[in-house]
Amino acid sequence: MAYVETLPEDVVKRKVMELLRKFMGKNMTIPEPTGMIRSTWYSNPYTRGTYTFDNLLVHEYPNARAILGEPLVDEAGSPKVLFAGEATDLTHFSTVHGASDSGYREAMRILPSSKI
Structure with missing residues (x-):
């Protein structure tokens, strides 16, 4: 997550589309995105990439x-x-x-x- 936040938007878009096309297969036509929104939770000083989960307590x-x-x-x-x-x-x-x-x-x- 931290690394992805440092990448330029065009690199993230390209890599996401590569993964999506690989996952969906060669017979699917997936158009290029017209925009992108990504979180910056890791670099946000108030969240620092947090999420919740249940532990043993x-x-x-x-x-x-x-x-x-x-x-x-x-x-x-x-x-x-x-x-x-x-x-x-x-x-x-x-x-x-x-x-x-x-x-x-x-x-x-x-x-x-x-x-x-």
Whole structure:
């Protein structure tokens, strides 16, 4: 991951397309991408390439994911800082699905208090 983040975009695109075409076989026509978005999680000073996983102590802390996803609230109990991400999802942790679900969860948490 760290190495890929240092490569120019055209090199990453070319290598990804080589792998995709190799995987899909010679009988598939795969068009060149029109754009590319890649993460820089490893070089991001706040994440440094992190991800979540269960270890042997997970059973000792059964509420850890729920606690991690609890918002910080003000004196009135209104959420001010919300936490989303696959690490906070109770069912689909360590997955893109969990990250997406947790974002939806937090959006639903703040919608009732929004002025939209």
